[in-house]
Amino acid sequence: MKRAAVIGCGALGTILVTNFARAEGWTLTGVMARTKAHAEALAANAGCRAATTLEELLADKPDLVVEIAGIGAAKAYGEAVLEAGCDFVLVSAGALADADWKARMTETALRTGRRIHVASGAIGGFDVLRTAALMGVEEATFESTKSPKSLSGAPGLMGVELPADRETLAFEGGVEEAVRGFPKNINVAAATVSAADAPNVRVRLVASPGLTVNTHHIDVKAGEMHCELFFHSAYDPKNPRSSTSTAWSVLALLKNLESPISYF
Ligand SMILES: NC(=O)C1=CN([C@@H]2O[C@H](COP(=O)(O)OP(=O)(O)OC[C@H]3O[C@@H](n4cnc5c(N)ncnc54)[C@H](OP(=O)(O)O)[C@@H]3O)[C@@H](O)[C@H]2O)C=CC1
Numbered sequence: 173m174k175r176a177a178v179i180g181c182g183a184l185g186t187i188l189v190t191n192f193a194r195a196e197g198w199t200l201t202g203v204m205a206r207t208k209a210h211a212e213a214l215a216a217n218a219g220c221r222a223a224t225t226l227e228e229l230l231a232d233k234p235d236l237v238v239e240i241a242g243i244g245a246a247k248a249y250g251e252a253v254l255e256a257g258c259d260f261v262l263v264s265a266g267a268l269a270d271a272d273w274k275a276r277m278t279e280t281a282l283r284t285g286r287r288i289h290v291a292s293g294a295i296g297g298f299d300v301l302r303t304a305a306l307m308g309v310e311e312a313t314f315e316s317t318k319s320p321k322s323l324s325g326a327p328g329l330m331g332v333e334l335p336a337d338r339e340t341l342a343f344e345g346g347v348e349e350a351v352r353g354f355p356k357n358i359n360v361a362a363a364t365v366s367a368a369d370a371p372n373v374r375v376r377l378v379a380s381p382g383l384t385v386n387t388h389h390i391d392v393k394a395g396e397m398h399c400e401l402f403f404h405s406a407y408d409p410k411n412p413r414s415s416t417s418t419a420w421s422v423l424a425l426l427k428n429l430e431s432p433i434s435y436f
């Protein structure tokens with residue numbers, strides 16, 4: 173059995189850890205949060221170590237560490253995880269919009285012989301996006317629709333409350349600005365841009381009152397291929413920002429890594 177540890181004990185970390193038995197071929201060594209009580213509560217359920225520092229989390233020598241905590245955590249721990257000889261699963265793919273961090277992570281992975289796996293998260297189709305990248309992306313757009321409450325408090329809104337009675341365009345622009353303004357909402361766009369190798373993707377974020385799902389629409393034209401991907405995914409009642417399928421995508425990724433058949 174391979175050994176995994178998890179950074180993040182929030183809405184998504186809880187789904188991931190609670191269903192960890194579904195990741196065939198893997199055993200869970202520990203979970204980490206900033207708040208000791210959060211890590212302890214989840215660890216008690218899972219029968220693994222509770223950690224509040226990376227050093228504690230790595231004490232059990234996992235083969236791989238999953239970040240499911242936030243862009244800040246990905247950037248704070250990613251390089252150290254690779255340096256410690258572990259592979260790294262990135263859920264907060266918004267970190268990839270920081271070209272310097274992405275380059276440092278790539279260099280560290282190459283030097284240490286470790287790998288970085290970007291989880292498909294609330295979307296998917298990375299296989300087709302990688303194919304489009306090779307064919308050469310000519311045109312690509314990305315649009316997410318979320319409930320106004322899931323965007324509330326985002327730095328990009330600068331304190332403005334979005335209307336609760338009509339649809340509004342909360343953001344339109346490039347991916348770096350999108351991630352700066354909506355770091356907990358638009359990881360999916362950064363993952364798309366990185367997978368499609370298409371830095372000029374136009375990102376739109378629409379606030380739609382009454383939505384009970386998050387939606388994501390990717391449109392890519394590359395050579396002879398035109399692909400459209402739509403996702404409608406229920407969000408976590410504890411955190412309306414995050415689609416629950418994100419946590420399941422990590423379980424599927426882990427299972428795939430240990431499976432004799434790999435679906436690309
Ligand atoms: N790629 C994708 O499609 C998606 C990616 N995401 C990413 O997943 C992240 C987690 O989502 P969600 O579970 O809903 O968020 P929550 O806010 O519910 O939970 C975040 C958890 O991470 C922990 N954490 C945050 N920063 C650190 C840190 N520096 N060191 C250690 N632990 C830390 C928190 O600790 P504490 O409990 O102490 O506060 C908490 O346990 C999001 O912030 C987003 O970046 C989300 C949805 C889709």
Ligand SMILES: O=C([O-])CC(=O)C(=O)O
Nearest residue numbers: 356357358359360414415
């Ligand atoms: O969960 C989602 O639907 C998307 C999301 O929050 C993100 O990409 O940060």
